[in-house]
Amino acid sequence: MAEFTDDVKDLIQYHIEEEHGYLSWLGVSVEEFTEETITMTVPYDEKLTNTTSPPTMHGGVAATLADTAGGIALRPSLADPVNGGVATINLNVNYLQRASGDLTARAEVVRAGNSVGVSEIYVESETPDGAVEPVAVVTGAYRLFQD
Ligand SMILES: CC(C)(COP(=O)(O)OP(=O)(O)OC[C@H]1O[C@@H](n2cnc3c(N)ncnc32)[C@H](O)[C@@H]1OP(=O)(O)O)[C@@H](O)C(=O)NCCC(=O)NCCSC(=O)Cc1ccccc1
Numbered sequence: 001m002a003e004f005t006d007d008v009k010d011l012i013q014y015h016i017e018e019e020h021g022y023l024s025w026l027g028v029s030v031e032e033f034t035e036e037t038i039t040m041t042v043p044y045d046e047k048l049t050n051t052t053s054p055p056t057m058h059g060g061v062a063a064t065l066a067d068t069a070g071g072i073a074l075r076p077s078l079a080d081p082v083n084g085g086v087a088t089i090n091l092n093v094n095y096l097q098r099a100s101g102d103l104t105a106r107a108e109v110v111r112a113g114n115s116v117g118v119s120e121i122y123v124e125s126e127t128p129d130g131a132v133e134p135v136a137v138v139t140g141a142y143r144l145f146q147d
Pocket residue numbers: 067068070071072085086087088089143145
């Protein structure tokens with residue numbers, strides 16, 4: 001499975017950079033991918049901030065990152081992890097604090113069934129007071145297309 005996750009990590013990064021306009025525009029990258037977790041980041045960029053002082057990342061960026069990570073985390077549980085599909089059914093985002101820096105999302109599989117999976121995603125960032133802390137906790141439910 002380690003070989004699978006390394007190969008798929010590279011495949012996902014390639015897909016983001018070469019084929020996915022939105023995720024590549026955000027600067028999404030895959031940091032780590034295991035059988036049941038994935039860690040992904042979006043670097044801080046002024047184009048992604050609200051007009052607050054100091055500027056803080058728009059919550060939709062954290063939601064996008066969490067949604068994407070939560071879905072990809074479920075791929076190893078599919079009968080065909082590469083050709084199968086995942087589509088978000090529901091995303092519940094609780095914003096805990098404002099985010100002033102890079103966003104890092106770590107997604108964990110809570111349950112992967114035959115047709116529905118659930119992931120929990122923790123998003124961290126630098127906060128306006130300079131500490132790196134959780135900025136959002138997210139639960140995603142996904143339709144799983146096995147092959
Ligand atoms: C599929 C279901 C959730 C359930 O509907 P049911 O009536 O119970 O249908 P059933 O279960 O029998 O399934 C058959 C139906 O499923 C459709 N389909 C097939 N493959 C895929 C696929 N890969 N993706 C999407 N849909 C797919 C296919 O057209 C077929 O419909 P048809 O029978 O032809 O008309 C439906 O409500 C829906 O599509 N909602 C919108 C979901 C949505 O757009 N979410 C946001 C986008 S995800 C995102 O942006 C973030 C992200 C990206 C990457 C990774 C993670 C996160």
